[in-house]
Amino acid sequence: MTMNWSVIYRNLPLFVTGVRMTLTISFLALLVSIPIGVIAGLFRVSRLRSLRFVAAAYVEFFRGVPLLVLLIWIFFVLGRFLRLTPYWSAVFGLGIFSGAFVAEIVRSGIQAVPRGQMEAARASGMTWLQAMRYVILPQAVRKVLPPMASQFIILVKDSSLVSVISIVDLSMVAKNLVATTFRSIEIWTFVAVLYFCITYGLSQLIALCERRFRMDH
Amino acid sequence: MSQSETIISFRNVSKNFGSLEVLKNISIDIPKSQVFGFIGPSGAGKSTIVRTVNALEGIDGGEIRVDGIPVHAPSTDLNRLRANIGFVSQSFNLYPHLRVLENVALAPVKVKKLPRGEAEERSASILRTLGLGDKMDVFPTRLSGGQQQRVAIARALAMEPRIMIFDEPTSALDPELIKEVLDAIRSLLATGITMLLVTHEMNFAREICDTIVFMADGEILETGKPEQFFRAPKTGRAQDFLSAILNR
Secondary structure (H helix, E strand, C coil), rough: CCCCHHHHHCHHHHHHHHHHHHHHHHHHHHHHHHHHHHHHHHCCCCCCCCHHHHHHHHHHHHHHHHHHHHHHHHHHHHHHHHCHHHHHHHHHHHHHHHHHHHHHHHHHHHHCCCCHHHHHHHCCCCHHHHHHHHHHHHHHHHHHHHHHHHHHHHHHHHHHHHHHCCCHHHHHHHHHHHHHHHCCCHHHHHHHHHHHHHHHHHHHHHHHHHHHHEEEE | CCCCCCCEEEEEEEEEEECCCEEEEEHHHHEEECCEEEEECCCCHHHHHHHHHCCCCCCCEEEEEEEEECCCCCCCCHEEEEEEECEEEECCCCCCCHHHHHHHHHHHCCCCCCCCHHHHHHHHHHHHHHHCHCCCCCCCHHHCCCHHHHHHHHHHHHHHHHHEEEECCCCCCCCHHHHHHHHHHHHHHHHHHHEECCCCCCHHHHCCEEEEEEECCCCCEEEHHHHHHCCCCCCCHHHHHHHHCCCC
């Protein structure tokens, strides 16, 4: 079998648009998933039963439904009522899905901070929110960075599913090109390398954050 | 020592952990500026009783008043009350992500809303008094246990509390580090601050306390002057406890 890599150079602009779409959708979904995840994570450790229940229901539901099914459902069912474009359906679908996992990471990070920290903060007269903000969360952030890195990498890779609602991301570009050029080995190899570059860059970025947040020096 | 006004009062206070009664119908008045030492065998309820004063522990019956304010009433502003009660536990619980000075100044800035400069100035002067002037910019993990506990004391004092609670402040320390912490506590005597001290350091309790409260099984069995208590305890439980602990 002979390889012909010229299919890559000739279609480089297409790959660039695909990478750009994958990056923007992943990034926007990340921006959606962080606040949702942090709030749901805080709810899960709240003293109020109702908040704990809402957060648990959210996490269990979105963690339990396959992303593919969720994206299709949001676009075809929810999207019809809310007039969501495929683009925003993809962003919210990915964001809400990923937020459920972020919530669990946040919860475990908060619970990994020793109980005495909350007690010391409350004993000094801080409110629960103040104690969270100034004492617990800054410590939890350091504990959650490694699992967060994994979650964000998964998010980038999961974004390849948005092609099912006709978003032309990197995977869709590849699929289309393969259909017209039949150079599937060259194209999918190149696409795998591109995904790797994105996720490796992301994990280096988070490793940098981890070093910056180290607390004992 | 004049009998001054009461600052903390317990009226028929009870508390259960499930079916276990950890506080049984406790009534006691603690006058202002006095040092009360709580001693007794483990499981007596000593830690629990002092932790109910700032509502770190809830109660199931009775009433506790601090400065006339019912601590456990739902209408009480607990955060405001706690700002006036310093609390030092056996596990220090310094904030590991903040430097020593930031540890001490955090609550004055966030709770008392002091300007940061003023809070840090005051915190620095407290740290210097406790011999920690050269540690202000280090992180707590770099300190010995004794130094960490002194920072915890400074952190509590920075709020200018009217009451200090020490819950076994030296129990987690290596023996050679205990003295520096006891010295720090002793240095507070001159300020006239009201202190509640749970401790197993009998000599220290005898030296600094105005009143010894002996507890066992959730009850106060004896209350008295240290001299009288340590020389001639009235109850059998106290006699057994003291002979076990002093004749090691």
